[in-house]
Amino acid sequence: MHDARLLLELGDEAVRRLDRRGYKLDLAGLEAMSSRRASAIGRVDELRAESKRAAAEVGKAAKSGASSEEVDALKERARELKERIREAEDEVEAAEAALRDLLLVIPNLPADDAPDGDSEDDAVEVRRVGEPPAFGFTPRDHVDLGEAMGILDFGRAAKLSGARFSIARGPGAALERAIASFFLALHTGRHGYTEFSPPYLVTGQTMTGTGQLPKFEEDLFRTGTGDRDLYLIPTAEVPLTALHADEILPAETLPLAYTSWTPCFRSEAGSYGRDTRGILRLHQFSKVELVRICAAEESRRELEVMLGHAETCLQELGLAYRVIRLAAGDMGFNAQLTYDIEVWLPSQDTYREISSCSDCGTFQARRSGIRSKDAHGGRGQVATLNGSGLPIGRTMAAILEQCQEQDGSVTLPEVLAPYAGFRRILADGTTE
RNA sequence: GGAGGAUUGGCCGAGCGGCCUAAGGCGCACGAUUGGAAAUCGUGUUGGGGCAACACCCCUCACGGGUUCGAAUCCCGUAUCCUCCGCCA
Helix, strand or coil: CCCHHHHHHHCHHHHHHHHCCCCCCCHHHHHHHHHHHHHHHHHHHHHHHHHHHHHHHHHHHHHCCCCHHHHHHHHHHHHHHHHHHHHHHHHHHHHHHHHHHHHHCCCCCCCCCCCCCCCHHHCEEEEEECCCCCCCCCCCCHHHHHHHHCCECHHHHHHHHCCCCCCECCHHHHHHHHHHHHHHHHHHHHCCCEEECCCCEECHHHHHHCCCCCCCHHHCCEEEECCEEEEECCCCHHHHHHCCCCEEEEHHHCCEEEEEEEEEECCCCCCCCCCCCCCCCCCEEEEEEEEEEEEHHHHHHHHHHHHHHHHHHHHHHCCCEEEEECCHHHCCCCCCEEEEEEEEEHHHCEEEEEEEEEECCCHHHHHHCEEEECCCCCEEEEEEEEEEEEEHHHHHHHHHHHCECCCCCEECCHHHHHHHCCCEECCCCCEC
């Protein structure tokens, strides 16, 4: 969420930057709403001050032995004031709601070095790392491989839950666990992240703080019991970022670096027919997420740091990938700059998104009330960043496809062996 | 699901209708003192908002309502925590 005043100070600059992501900012409307709120608050404050004085006069008069008529007259005046306060308060509430409703749906300002455009095709490639493997045969996709080995079962998943679910079995399930354990060990051990095991169900307020609500409710699964309403997290970014909502963090503790392996639930509304095959796009998948909270002015540097941590995952696994910088109009609502990491998928003969690392600047922090304070009491703004490091399913798909051999077996990246307990999965699903 | 109890500023803790602009203590910050420190003394110290303004004003004693001229204080509701009973992985 933006600060109305800052947005107005930026003025035409804000209009220009938001226009790059296709949002038309009505500066005059914002200005009007903002000053309507300010003058409404001013009026209420004045009336309240008067009301306090009036109440004090009643007490003074009663104590000094004034006649009851005099006291009653004073009370009557105080009562009238209270009526006027009530009316003025209604106006404040209406003015604040109007302003807040507008501010909540204005997306973050894209950074100037996010390329122009509004689609994946407008992204700029930053670098390629690793060589896509050359096969002396036609590589199979992860669905063929996984089903043949008996480690993935889409038919039974559909029986249980319908479309867009998967079941991992035997070495497949073990491989998921191994990948997640490897990532967590890497981030907590070498990259300095603190691991969390947070709730997977959160309140609407939490979802609003991180920006999923009110605009993107249709992307979420919603549940509840009795009169309690909860949402299933679409990513651990939500609970990890919200951990410090409405808190003032000691500046010397920054940057905070948090990680968590959680299931993620997404309705995938609007993606009908896309990636229907395999484990690339599911209603439920699991992911190791990275979140960093830092001083506002550090966010850009922190983004590069976090991107490096996500890339390390792929480098350690020996998977070929590339990094792209997303176009201004293609980034998520919260982001001011986003790098995507795309892993090579032989079956599709292309790079496919496996991680999204975003600098949200102060946008999310302001929205969820995260601030900082230095040793001298000086208050500061903080920035939030989040990135996948990495999703388990897509990583597994990339491993199966990039590490497959002609006989239908898959040789795991060496780093996974200690976690999986095996080095190869043979065509018949046995391991060695 | 049921019965009790609790919730005050960074922390502890007073307060039970107007003098709460929240006592006192701890912690912290700044200053004095000192060769330097400890101790001591002094000053400051919740967080938001209106405003050009560190002036002034408003809000904030878990949260939301209500009673009253006036609420930390009285009433109702909600949340969270604690104790006990029931059920349960």
